[in-house]
Amino acid sequence: MFSQRERRDLRECLVAAAQVDERIGAAAVVGSGATHREDEWSDIDLAFRLAKGLQPAAVIDAWTGRMYKDHGAVDHLDVWSGSTLFRVFLLSSSMQVDLSFWPWETFGASGTSFRLLFGEANEPTSSSSPAPATLIGWGWLYALHARSSIARGRHLQALYMVNGVRDRVVSLACLRHGLPADQGRGVDDLPADVMVTIADTLVRGLRRGDLSTAFANAITALIAEAEQIDPGLASRLREPARELVRTACGPHAEATEDALR
Template identity: 45%
Template sequence: MTIFTPGDRDRLLTSLIERARGDDRITGAAVTGSGALHGTDRWSDVDFALGIAGGRDEVMADWTEHLYREHGVVHHMDVPYRAAIYRVFLLPDTLQVDIAFVPAAEFGATAPTFRLLFGTATEQPPPPRPDARDQIDMGWLYALHVRSSIERGRGWQAEHMLGGLRNAVLTLMCLRHGVPASQGRGLHLLPEDATKSALAALVGSLEDEELRRAFRAGVHLLLQEAAHVDPELAATLKEPLEAMLG
């Protein structure tokens, strides 16, 4: 199988831009994602957004048929966000093409990663950041399920729940250090000492002793991060969380 090149990606994006300019149902087009900031690398996908006047479903169906016919798309999926539908296409060369079909009234930047190519954009509210208290609450909830999974001898479930606990902790770290906190996008920007401490919450096997070791590390990290957000809450959670560790 041939894997896409940056040139393949650029040529496809150029063809989509040209098609959008010729479609009178489209009120504006923008490059989004890393491409908006000219930050693409070898593995970047295509992120493209269209403002739609009138029937979005008709435009979406038309563009989908075009991508299958002209660009050999093998599959697609939809991710709704606010009033937009992000249709995510997979090409046989493994290139991912994300096209946001957005009603014209809501077509605009929700983050710095939006570069208008033509047409009109309207000011949009930014997406909310993850709430630190919510992450703490999810952390202790995952911890309860790690404990019960270990005690029931369900190693895979315990590892799954540990992943949820660990991700809550890492999200709290991102929030504390002011880096992007959604979908792991800012993890590479965290200080090395922060991410190094989280390594202890990874498991190397499903053996009982190893699961319990990673669980202890995850709980201690959760309490440390909670203390940065709300020391009183961290103190309240300390006794029951540590009691889970046996």
């Protein structure tokens, strides 16, 4: 396990390297470090603005080599958002280091967790959140596959699919309450009654009854969140939702079918 001092020293080392790299025109710390909310579990999250005309491919090999040679990287994962590359490194100490490489014209804050370290940034833009209608759509799609998995006795697959429904419920609830919706980041700050509803969607075991109960609760929660966003859509979803519960849950379905009326 790494110490907070080791994390701080590594971040300072990376920022110093960026300052002397002529291909990088600015750098910012993002995430919890930007607002001084780090704890012992936090990672390093740095955003680099590339010089005009450059794309991530121009610098990524050199920076990746540095992470492996000098800082104990053992693997990395690439995530693209438009023309921006987020390369996420896992170090041997179990530390996570996120380095993002932004073309000149797109570099800037998209939320409050952005602190410029050197150089200049573009004007801030509003952060993008997942569209509620898309989350609802993914919710019922996972529910379809949860139903068939339960009915087929594929209990581990059913667990995965029920969790998929619940994850969309969590995101919808976070959006509704003005909390970060991605990756469950705001879930622990939801009101107590909402957290109870979400807790009821947890699968307690791999028996069909356990899966059916969690599935029925997840469907009910999904329709309740849809009602807050688009009552007309929620109304259209109720009939197929009842059918999903009835055909998946059998004798466990009656109470939930009543709740969906």
